[in-house]
Structure formats: C-alpha cells, structure tokens
Amino acid sequence: MTSRDRRDEAIERAWRDASRDEPPRHLDDAILARAREAVAPRVEEAPSELWPLAHPRSWFMRWRVPLAVAATLVVSATVTLLVYDSGMEEPPPVVTDRPLRKAPPPAPPAPSGAVIEKESAAAPSAQPALSGTVAEKQPASAPPPAPPPAKPSADVVPPAPSATREAQPVERKRAQPEAASTTQPSAESGRAPAPPDVAPGRAGTPEPRRAEEALGASREAPAAAPAPTAAPVPERAPAAAGAVAPTAPRAAPAPMAAPPPPAAPTTAPPVPQAAPRDNAVREKRDESLQAAPGTRARAAALATPEAYVERIRELKRAGREAEARELLEELKRRFPAFELPDDLKLAR
Amino acid sequence: MEAHGEDEELMLRYGAGDARAFERLYARHKGGVFRFLRRQCAGNAVAEELFQDVWMRVVSARASYAPSAKFTTWLYTIAHNRLMDHYRSLGRRPPHASLDDEDAAVPDPGADPAGGPERAFDRKRAAERIVAAVEALPDAQREAFLLQQEGGLSVDEIAQATGVPFETAKSRLRYALAKLRSDLEDAR
Numbered sequence: 001m002t003s004r005d006r007r008d009e010a011i012e013r014a015w016r017d018a019s020r021d022e023p024p025r026h027l028d029d030a031i032l033a034r035a036r037e038a039v040a041p042r043v044e045e046a047p048s049e050l051w052p053l054a055h056p057r058s059w060f061m062r063w064r065v066p067l068a069v070a071a072t073l074v075v076s077a078t079v080t081l082l083v084y085d086s087g088m089e090e091p092p093p094v095v096t097d098r099p100l101r102k103a104p105p106p107a108p109p110a111p112s113g114a115v116i117e118k119e120s121a122a123a124p125s126a127q128p129a130l131s132g133t134v135a136e137k138q139p140a141s142a143p144p145p146a147p148p149p150a151k152p153s154a155d156v157v158p159p160a161p162s163a164t165r166e167a168q169p170v171e172r173k174r175a176q177p178e179a180a181s182t183t184q185p186s187a188e189s190g191r192a193p194a195p196p197d198v199a200p201g202r203a204g205t206p207e208p209r210r211a212e213e214a215l216g217a218s219r220e221a222p223a224a225a226p227a228p229t230a231a232p233v234p235e236r237a238p239a240a241a242g243a244v245a246p247t248a249p250r251a252a253p254a255p256m257a258a259p260p261p262p263a264a265p266t267t268a269p270p271v272p273q274a275a276p277r278d279n280a281v282r283e284k285r286d287e288s289l290q291a292a293p294g295t296r297a298r299a300a301a302l303a304t305p306e307a308y309v310e311r312i313r314e315l316k317r318a319g320r321e322a323e324a325r326e327l328l329e330e331l332k333r334r335f336p337a338f339e340l341p342d343d344l345k346l347a348r
Numbered sequence: 349m350e351a352h353g354e355d356e357e358l359m360l361r362y363g364a365g366d367a368r369a370f371e372r373l374y375a376r377h378k379g380g381v382f383r384f385l386r387r388q389c390a391g392n393a394v395a396e397e398l399f400q401d402v403w404m405r406v407v408s409a410r411a412s413y414a415p416s417a418k419f420t421t422w423l424y425t426i427a428h429n430r431l432m433d434h435y436r437s438l439g440r441r442p443p444h445a446s447l448d449d450e451d452a453a454v455p456d457p458g459a460d461p462a463g464g465p466e467r468a469f470d471r472k473r474a475a476e477r478i479v480a481a482v483e484a485l486p487d488a489q490r491e492a493f494l495l496q497q498e499g500g501l502s503v504d505e506i507a508q509a510t511g512v513p514f515e516t517a518k519s520r521l522r523y524a525l526a527k528l529r530s531d532l533e534d535a536r
Contacts (some may be wrong), residue, residue: 011525011532014474014478019383019497022379023378032371036367039410
C-alpha cells in the first residue's frame with residue numbers, strides 16, 4: 001500500500017467520522033408509512049362483506065345505483081303502457097274503404113253484384129276467355145294486373161251478395177237437379193256474411209240490368225260446364241265475390257264458360273250479347289232483387305256459428321236440404337273450430 | 349457495505365407486496381442517501397424534502413423495478429436526478445451548507461468515550477476541515493466523492509449513476525481526492 005493509498009484511507013475515515021447524520025425520525029415514519037400503504041390491499045380488493053366496515057358510505061352512495069335502476073324501470077314501464085294504451089284507443093281502421101279504393105272506379109249507376117263477381121273471379125280469369133258472355137269482352141279492356149283479392153273479411157263484403165244471394169235460390173233451384181249430389185264447395189264458402197253496416201246504399205239498389213247480366217252469365221256457366229269439381233275455387237276468393245260466386249266456379253272449369261274476369265264496370269257492355277233472355281228467369285231474378293233487404297238481414301244474422309246452426313235447422317225443417325248443406329259447408333269453412341251439433345253431424 | 353444481490357431481492361419482494369422488505373432496504377440506505385443530499389443542498393429542510401421524494405420514487409417504481417443493475421446504482425441515480433431537478437428549479441447552483449449551522453452534521457464529541465476533551469476537540473476540528481474541504485470541491489467532483497463514500501459505488505457505477513463516461517467519473521473522483529488531500533495537509 002502506497003502512502004497515497006494511506007492518505008486516501010485517512011480521508012475516507014475522516015469523512016465517515018465527520019458525516020454521521022441521519023434523516024430525522026418523523027421522516028422515517030412518514031416514508032415507511034407511505035411504503036406500507038402503497039403495498040397494502042386496496043379497499044376495493046377487500047371482500048365485499050368488509051366494505052361497509054372499510055368504507056362507511058352514506059345512504060345515498062349505497063342506494064343510488066339500485067334507485068337509478070328502479071327509476072329507469074318504472075319510467076320505461078310507464079311509457080310502454082302509455083304508448084300501448086294510446087294505440088288501443090285509436091279507432092279501428094275502416095276496412096271497407098280499402099278494397100273500394102283499390103278497386104277500379106265503378107260506374108256510378110252500376111255497383112252491382114255482377115261487377116263484384118267479375119272482380120272476385122280475377123284469379124280464374126287466366127283461363128281462356130269466354131265467348132258470348134259479358135266476360136268475353138271485358139278482359140280486353142280490363143287492367144292487365146288483376147287486383148289482389150280482398151281479404152275474406154266480413155267487413156269487406158261488398159254489396160254484391162245482396163244481389164246475388166237473392167239470385168241464389170233461383171240458381172239453386174236450377175242447379176239442384178243437376179248437381180245436387182256434388183259436394184263441391186261453393187265460392188260462397190269462406191265468404192263472410194255481409195255485416196249490417198255494409199254499404200247499404202250500393203247493395204240495396206243494384207242495377208237490375210247488371211244483376212241480370214251477371215246472373216245470366218253465371219247461369220249459363222252450369223250449362224256449359226257440367227264438371228263443377230274441376231273448378232278450383234280460389235282459396236283467397238274475396239268476400240267480395242258475393243253470392244253469385246257459387247255459380248262462377250261451376251262455370252270456371254269449362255273453358256268456354258269461365259267466370260267473368262275482373263274488369264272495370266265502365267267497360268262492360270251494357271247489354272251482354274250472350275245473356276239468356278229467359279223471361280221466367282228474369283222474373284225470378286227480379287223477385288230475388290226485390291228481396292235484397294231480407295237477404296242482407298240474413299247475412300247479418302249469420303255472423304255467428306250459432307246463427308248458422310239455427311238457419312241450417314230452419315232450412316232442414318223447411319225441407320230445403322240443398323241449401324242447408326251449402327250453408328253447413330259454409331259454416332264449416334268460416335268457423336272450422338266450431339263443433340257442430342249432433343243433429344248436424346248426423347246430417348252430414 | 350452491502351450484500352450483493354440482497355438489495356435487489358429485497359426490492360423485488362417489496363414490489364411483490366412485502367412491506368418489511370422495504371423497511372430493511374430503507375434502514376440500510378437511508379443514511380447514505382440523506383448525507384448525499386444533505387451535503388449538496390443549501391439547507392436541511394430541502395435535503396429532507398428531496399430525501400422523501402427519492403424514496404417515494406422508489407416506492408412508485410416498485411412494480412416496474414428490474415434488477416438490471418445494482419440497487420444502489422439505481423437508488424443513487426434517482427437521487428442524482430432529483431438533485432438535478434432541484435438545481436434546475438433554482439436556476440443556479442445553491443450554496444452548500446456548512447458544518448457551523450448544522451448541528452446534525454457535526455459528530456458529537458462526547459460520543460467517543462475513548463477520547464478526552466482535547467482529543468474530542470481535535471476530532472471536531474478534523475471533521476470540520478474535511479467537511480469544509482468536501483464542500484469546497486467542484487460540484488461534479490463532490491458528487492463523485494459522495495457517491496463513492498455514501499453509496500459505496502464503484503467508478504463504473506458512478507459513471508452510470510451520473511450519466512457520464514467511465515473516464516470522466518474516474519477523473520472526477522481522482523481530482524476530488526487529490527484536492528481533499530491537499531486541503532487537509534494544508535490545514536495541519
């Protein structure tokens with residue numbers, strides 16, 4: 001060891017002797033406390049059951065979250081109920097207006113069942129057109145896209161049934177001998193009876209001539225088409241098909257006697273060329289037209305299955321088996337869930 | 349002065365949540381850090397503030413601490429940086445404290461039972477001389493001397509802590525000792 005090293009050691013020793021100061025005690029405590037606090041488990045990490053002890057919180061702090069959630073739920077439920085109630089209070093839309101608006105504007109004097117019948121027969125109109133009937137000339141002027149059939153709702157039953165239902169007895173009387181044994185569903189099935197408030201103005205005063213034409217065309221159909229089962233009744237046959245519709249399907253299967261396609265009433269020729277001119281039939285038709293109010297009342301009376309049952313029983317009692325069967329079929333279609341009484345079951 | 353690797357282990361344990369490891373670490377190095385700061389600050393209050401800041405930085409850096417270097421090197425690097433921040437905040441180099449106005453800086457003469465009053469007086473005079481000589485050193489040389497004496501750092505570690513090349517640190521240390529030798533010999 002050199003003298004220089006010895007002198008350095010002396011300096012270091014002298015320094016160590018001279019410099020012995022230490023930090024004050026309070027500084028030690030503060031630093032150590034901060035160091036312990038830094039590594040101490042946080043309150044949030046403590047078990048949940050220790051929370052109240054670790055942090056006694058105020059009432060608001062403890063309940064603000066549940067209260068906020070509850071308030072939100074109450075407000076949401078209230079708004080939902082209000083919206084629902086307001087929606088329920090709205091007046092039901094007038095369904096009868098829709099099909100009338102969609103339908104081509106009919107000629108003012110002729111809102112008869114014949115026109116409606118043409119509309120209802122829009123589906124089968126794809127078949128070859130007839131010759132010599134009213135429908136024969138109408139397809140040419142009819143709008144290419146057939147209007148969608150109206151819903152089979154009771155509200156949309158147009159006034160046509162009033163005119164055609166009256167003609168039904170006449171039709172049936174003629175058709176019974178021919179097709180009494182057939183169980184082919186009539187187009188009347190699936191059709192709701194006209195409600196009492198259905199456009200009485202239009203239904204009550206059908207133009208007799210139009211009705212005659214329609215009836216004439218439909219009457220001609222059975223003669224031309226003796227195979228009624230081949231005529232598929234469109235399932236979506238609108239209620240607007242009216243009571244004349246039963247005759248239309250019978251006419252449909254025959255290519256020569258297809259039901260008149262839908263056409264604007266204005267395009268229909270006023271006098272069909274091939275319409276029958278049977279005076280007897282015309283008389284009966286006139287009678288049936290005069291009985292329109294009674295038919296409407298009957299349609300209104302058949303709004304429930306029970307009314308159907310009563311009516312069927314009346315018909316059976318009166319010996320009008322064919323009509324009773326038709327009405328029974330209609331009842332089964334309109335109210336498939338309705339359980340028939342035993343007497344009617346046996347009648348089937 | 350310290351067991352190699354033990355400080356690093358203690359710091360790692362503290363980073364893992366062992367508060368007692370920090371207590372041991374603090375007890376081991378608190379005096380050196382405090383004296384390092386005390387001899388380079390104008391007053392005791394400033395030294396205490398800086399001292400607390402240094403250890404708080406150690407506490408804050410516990411999670412990111414990696415024993416890539418000796419713990420003392422890391423610790424005195426923090427102290428050096430904090431001291432530089434303090435200097436920058438002052439805008440100029442503050443005057444150094446003297447032994448005359450700080451009782452804590454002067455060793456208690458009565459603490460040495462082997463010496464009599466004369467010898468105690470000589471010791472006090474020797475301490476005053478060397479403290480005065482250290483304070484008279486240029487800043488960089490004084491810092492290098494203090495890092496060696498209080499932190500027990502080697503020349504390489506001094507260079508690392510102060511951010512200067514090895515040769516620079518070595519020169520500073522050599523000049524500091526030479527000046528102290530000269531001052532102390534002149535005082536005799």
